[in-house]
Amino acid sequence: xxxxxxxxxxxxxxxxxxLANRLSADGRYRVCVLEAGPGDKHNPFIRMPVGVASLLRSxxxxxxxxxxxxxxxxxxxxxxxxxxxxxxxxxxNGTTYIRGHAQDYDEWSALGCEGWSWDEVLLYFRQSENFxxxxxAFHGAGGPLNVADRRYTNPLSRAFVDAAMQAGHAHNPDFNxxxxxxxxxxxxxxxxxxxxSNADAYLRSAERRPNLSILTGAQATRILFEGKRAVGVxxxxxxxxxxxxxxxxxxxxxxxxxxxxxxxxxxxxxxxELGRHxxxxxxxxxxxxxxxxxxxxxxxxxxTRSHASLSFHPTNWPRMIVAFFKxxxxxxxxxxxxLGESGGFIRSRAxxxxxxxxLHCLPxxxxxxxxxxxxxxxxxxxSVMIYDLRPLSRGSVGLRSADxxxxxxxxxxxxxxxxxxxxxxxxxxLVRDIVGRPALAVHNLEEVAPGPNLRSxxxxxxxVRRTAEVAYHPVGTCRMGTDPSAGSVVDPRLRVHGLxxxxxxxxxxxxxxxxxxxxxxxxxxxxxGAAMILQDQQPATAGREHAEQPRQEETA
Ligand SMILES: Cc1cc2nc3c(=O)[nH]c(=O)nc-3n(C[C@H](O)[C@H](O)[C@H](O)COP(=O)(O)OP(=O)(O)OC[C@H]3O[C@@H](n4cnc5c(N)ncnc54)[C@H](O)[C@@H]3O)c2cc1C
Numbered sequence: 267x268x269x270x271x272x273x274x275x276x277x278x279x280x281x282x283x284x285l286a287n288r289l290s291a292d293g294r295y296r297v298c299v300l301e302a303g304p305g306d307k308h309n310p311f312i313r314m315p316v317g318v319a320s321l322l323r324s325x326x327x328x329x330x331x332x333x334x335x336x337x338x339x340x341x342x343x344x345x346x347x348x349x350x351x352x353x354x355x356x357x358x359n360g361t362t363y364i365r366g367h368a369q370d371y372d373e374w375s376a377l378g379c380e381g382w383s384w385d386e387v388l389l390y391f392r393q394s395e396n397f398x399x400x401x402x403a404f405h406g407a408g409g410p411l412n413v414a415d416r417r418y419t420n421p422l423s424r425a426f427v428d429a430a431m432q433a434g435h436a437h438n439p440d441f442n443x444x445x446x447x448x449x450x451x452x453x454x455x456x457x458x459x460x461x462x463s464n465a466d467a468y469l470r471s472a473e474r475r476p477n478l479s480i481l482t483g484a485q486a487t488r489i490l491f492e493g494k495r496a497v498g499v500x501x502x503x504x505x506x507x508x509x510x511x512x513x514x515x516x517x518x519x520x521x522x523x524x525x526x527x528x529x530x531x532x533x534x535x536x537x538x539e540l541g542r543h544x545x546x547x548x549x550x551x552x553x554x555x556x557x558x559x560x561x562x563x564x565x566x567x568x569x570t571r572s573h574a575s576l577s578f579h580p581t582n583w584p585r586m587i588v589a590f591f592k593x594x595x596x597x598x599x600x601x602x603x604x605l606g607e608s609g610g611f612i613r614s615r616a617x618x619x620x621x622x623x624x625l626h627c628l629p630x631x632x633x634x635x636x637x638x639x640x641x642x643x644x645x646x647x648x649s650v651m652i653y654d655l656r657p658l659s660r661g662s663v664g665l666r667s668a669d670x671x672x673x674x675x676x677x678x679x680x681x682x683x684x685x686x687x688x689x690x691x692x693x694x695x696l697v698r699d700i701v702g703r704p705a706l707a708v709h710n711l712e713e714v715a716p717g718p719n720l721r722s723x724x725x726x727x728x729x730v731r732r733t734a735e736v737a738y739h740p741v742g743t744c745r746m747g748t749d750p751s752a753g754s755v756v757d758p759r760l761r762v763h764g765l766x767x768x769x770x771x772x773x774x775x776x777x778x779x780x781x782x783x784x785x786x787x788x789x790x791x792x793x794x795g796a797a798m799i800l801q802d803q804q805p806a807t808a809g810r811e812h813a814e815q816p817r818q819e820e821t822a
Contacts, residue, residue, distance in 0.1 A: 268509040271298040275517045276486040279354020281772040282519035283464040284792025290478040302485035303350030313460045316601045321358035322636040327351045338681035353465030361454040361604040365442045366780030378748040379758045390793035404443045410467040412457040420629035421574045422648045423607035428705035447621050449610030459597030487670035489532035496768035515767050522740035522774040526555035526663045527674040543668040553753035557745045558661035559779040561653040561737035564690040564730045566697045567632045567715040569647040575629045578643045614692040623693045626651040652693035655781035658683035663743045691726040739784040744774035771795035
């Protein structure tokens with residue numbers, strides 16, 4: 267007989283770790299977490315902040331998806347990494363701590379997502395947080411997730427802030443405080459110079475609880491239904507098919523690509539899409555997998571005459587050796603860099619009501635997001651990454667096949683709206699203005715990209731379409747809302763429309779993409795989701811008792 271728990275959580279990522287902790291906290295409920303990836307304790311690059319560059323190339327800790335060829339980006343397929351280990355993408359991300367703009371959440375509320383306005387979600391941001399500089403009206407102290415001031419900021423990243431101020435942008439010492447606009451250095455999800463993933467924050471203190479079972483190497487392949495009620499999950503572990511039963515709820519936290527994929531594999535989605543793959547329809551829900559949004563980004567890359575940047579160039583190897591020992595013995599120095607060290611939020615033109623562009627200055631020559639390291643070996647420089655914070659283009663996640671182990675079919679449909687490209691073109695102009703200011707001019711040797719010859723809007727739009735990359739912030743594919751016929755998948759309490767015992771709690775529920783990096787928001791969604799799940803519990807009925815006692819933590 268299958269093991270039985272009150273809650274079965276699919277995915278121990280940013281939101282899944284929060285759920286595992288909060289739902290098992292008072293010992294009343296038995297909780298099982300299925301995580302497809304391995305444990306997170308044996309790879310030193312997970313702990314080392316600069317290790318993000320290595321994890322991007324990992325096949326073991328990263329799903330390493332690729333998009334469909336993008337017609338509006340010169341038929342390019344874009345690399346779409348996702349964390350595949352305890353902590354999920356928070357274990358391989360850039361550790362930049364940003365919540366988004368208050369108006370993003372007020373917009374969710376205006377779209378009918380009751381309970382999700384800024385004033386209502388601020389509580390959960392604060393609750394999740396241990397803000398090292400100390401609690402105030404915007405920040406919490408004593409929460410699980412550590413938010414720290416940077417231990418290392420490269421001189422070029424600091425010069426970027428100075429140059430931006432010389433260009434007229436205001437300094438902002440806290441992008442998550444009273445206002446988002448302005449330039450400065452980013453705070454990070456780190457603790458004493460090491461990455462503080464959501465697994466570190468939420469699982470470490472919970473993993474020995476007798477009512478919490480964490481199974482790694484366990485990939486969910488189908489949700490089990492009795493009628494319209496989710497009653498368990500089928501999963502594959504160690505080459506074997508197994509089942510686990512959920513007395514109360516199945517909760518999907520597989521992220522914006524995998525949660526809709528699992529719903530589709532389980533017969534929840536558009537009947538037409540399911541029919542194409544021979545999957546029996548359990549519940550017709552056309553919004554599943556639709557509404558995919560992500561931040562498209564363009565780069566300005568500068569080669570420098572100064573040797574201040576991070577680099578693998580042979581002339582820098584002595585400094586790299588020193589950096590290694592500094593990290594080893596003091597957890598300080600260059601290896602604590604998260605690369606996207608400084609930047610900020612600016613308006614691409616004066617009439618924008620709130621910042622519509624985010625900038626990250628990386629003290630390194632851009633290298634296709636770490637996939638091609640040759641520029642980093644070639645010399646010294648810095649790269650400014652520009653995101654369009656609220657793109658109009660919408661894509662989708664579908665099935666490539668009915669095989670649950672096949673990757674999903676991901677079509678972000680980037681740059682389908684001309685406005686998305688226009689914003690990035692304006693952003694390139696603003697960044698060129700910044701990098702030409704005295705604070706950076708003293709370092710600059712030449713503009714590597716777009717390159718001095720590309721000046722007109724047409725040329726720059728072409729540059730964006732030829733070279734833009736993704737910021738790895740996919741959301742929206744199990745969109746929250748009140749009307750399933752208008753594309754929503756979950757209601758504002760994150761229950762899947764038309765089904766019982768099934769929720770989605772991860773970045774896929776965002777109706778619209780927030781203006782900023784998404785890990786803090788994923789954590790907030792986990793916190794708020796857990797609170798709602800606990801509020802909604804009725805005592806289990808006598809007919810739905812546990813078949814077996816839960817086990818201690820088990821890892822593959
Ligand atoms: C390379 C990279 C850099 C980033 N940098 C930043 C940054 O600097 N700052 C920031 O705020 N955000 C950043 N992000 C984004 C942020 O990390 C994510 O938005 C956030 O972690 C998503 O949380 P989630 O809970 O929705 O999904 P995830 O954290 O991705 O969790 C999903 C989990 O579910 C598991 N899973 C999926 N399918 C199954 C299945 N069928 N069975 C079992 N388990 C399954 C996955 O293995 C994973 O562990 C970055 C992301 C990436 C990939």
